[in-house]
Amino acid sequence: MNTPPLAGGAAGPDALRPLLGTVLDALRDGAEARGGPLPAGGPGRVAARLREATGPVLPETGRGPHEALHALVRALAEGAADPADPHCAAHLHCPPLALAAAADLAAAALNPSMDSWDQAPAASALEASTARELAALVYPYGPDTSAPPYGPDTSAPPYGPDTSAPPYGPDASAPPYGPDNSPPPYDPDVAPLPYSPAASPRPYGTGTSPRRPRQPHTPGIPHILTSLAHPYRPATPAIPGRSHEDEQPDALVTTGGTESNQLGLLLAREHARTRHTEPLRIVCGANAHHSVHRAAWLLGLPEPLTLPTPDGTLDPHTLHTALTDLRHPGSPGAPAVPVLVCATAGTTDTGAIDPLPALADLTRAHGARLHVDAAYGGPLLFSATHRPLLDGLHRAHTVTLDLHKLGWQPVAAGLLAVPRAADLAPLTHRAAYLNADDDTEAGLPDLLGRSLRTTRRPDILKMAVTLQALGRTGLADLVDRTLAAARTFAGLIDDHPAFELHSHPVLSTVLFRPTGADDTTVATIRRRLLHQGRAVLGRAATPTGLWLKATLLNPHTTTDDLASLLKLVEGHTSR
DSSP: OOOOOOSSSTTHHHHHHHHHHHHHHHHHHHHHHHOSSSOSSHHHHHHHHHHHHHOOSSOSSOOOHHHHHHHHHHHHHHTOOOTTSTTEESSSOOOOOHHHHHHHHHHHHHOOOTTSGGGOHHHHHHHHHHHHHHHHHHSOSOOOOOOOSSSOOOSOOSOOTTSSSOOOGGGOOOOOOSTTSOOOOOOTTTOOOSSOTTTSOOOBOTTOOOOOOOOOOOTTOOOOOSTTOOTTOOOOOOOTTSOTGGGSOEEEEESSHHHHHHHHHHHHHHHHHTTOSSOOEEEEETTSOHHHHHHHHHTTOOOOEEEOOTTSSOOHHHHHHHHHHHHOOOSTTOOOOOEEEEEEBSOTTTOOBOOHHHHHHHHHHHTOEEEEEOTTTGGGGGOTTTGGGGTTGGGSSEEEEETTTTTOOOSOOEEEEESSGGGGGGGOOOOHHHHOHHHHHTTOOOOGGGOSOSSOOOTHHHHHHHHHHHHHHHHHHHHHHHHHHHHHHHHHHHTOTTEEESOOOSSSEEEEEETTOOHHHHHHHHHHHHHHTSOEEEEEEETTEEEEEEEOOOTTOOHHHHHHHHHHHHHTSOO
């Protein structure tokens, strides 16, 4: 028996080429056999078809590479839910760009492992530069003098008329408290609301529209980024005692929003441990992703305080009351409790965005940390049209991003951004065979502290290829056309007498249902469409009942596609 060829090395491409032809043929054959967004017949029939097509998992004698590839890939494609089909619109599960999938093939063939430089020399350098570039989109301004991270903020903002740029990160944009722009000492007994509700931007939730934020003015500042250059990011000076690189924004590559949220909570927990005896408390809205609660459990933290969000977004007044009660329990000598507020920029159910500027004001005034889960909404940063929806994002201590949602990447493509690379220090870890002290001192990059995982794929390659191929304007176009499709679909629903619209979309999620339909009817319609293989729609439970959910992530979707989707649902509605 011949030894199977390898994918790497100079001979690897020649070995891969005929196999790729087999894979591509099988993908096409499977999609044609499926004939829709997902296979018909339900779970039992799909599993039976797969068993029949694939045969024994571990036969005594192999069937050969081409036969095995064609059989399994075709079976998987025939039984797939295909996010490239315009009627597959249930989840934050995007159709990946062909160029990103091609880049992922290269990553698989080269197979670098991102836990030490000697396993990933070029891949680790690419990850470092691309991660910093993406982090700079979140944190576009130069650093400032760090304010107290826990405890009431009694310091004046570390910038003024003589400085060239406002600060970024958790200490940015303190609200005006008086003529000298410095806040009075915080009085926990009075606990005034540290922002003006009339002046604060409205939450970008259901049925609301954003106000365009004030843009920072930084005259004469050169752009230091290239293809993704942010128009307002100035150069940043080195701070004594820290390297210039330590003070720059940075990001970790993760498997997605769940891991990024876990890391955000971990960094907050470790920060609190060095300053407090009380455990970190998490405060989030009922609209927060379930991974926030799972991360708190995994990290041994108290159950998060979950605030009601009847309008779909975290209300600043409700948060202010909760923070006052948590931070200052009222008993004499009670220790201050470290708090992390978890806000959301793009909820799973509706795509709503919490009022980030007001929440940033509150967390700073109360001495709490702020984490923003922007796994869904983060890519709006690419779009000049929609970027204002994320005003205030740069004031968070940590930000979750996820480019396998509104970024058209194959899974996985998550990130956790921080305003300063030095903020990642709690993740530092030593394993002599990967990052020995003398190797680090000799100049070999230390990669082990860039993840909780050891072996990990170079997921940055597909992201970097996409950024370079499309640039900011190309990505902005994809974002803009996808959000426009959601508005178009909402308009079709609004104009149709047989349907009701939950709210006008903020991002690309549209909730709707047949007029007057109860929860059982909505759930039944969804399952029938799934069983028939005609459409994949999600479900969202709200205070007003159950709704069908269309999460539109396909930039090729047309108005005709949306109209036919609505017609499919109408055909399953009892009259």
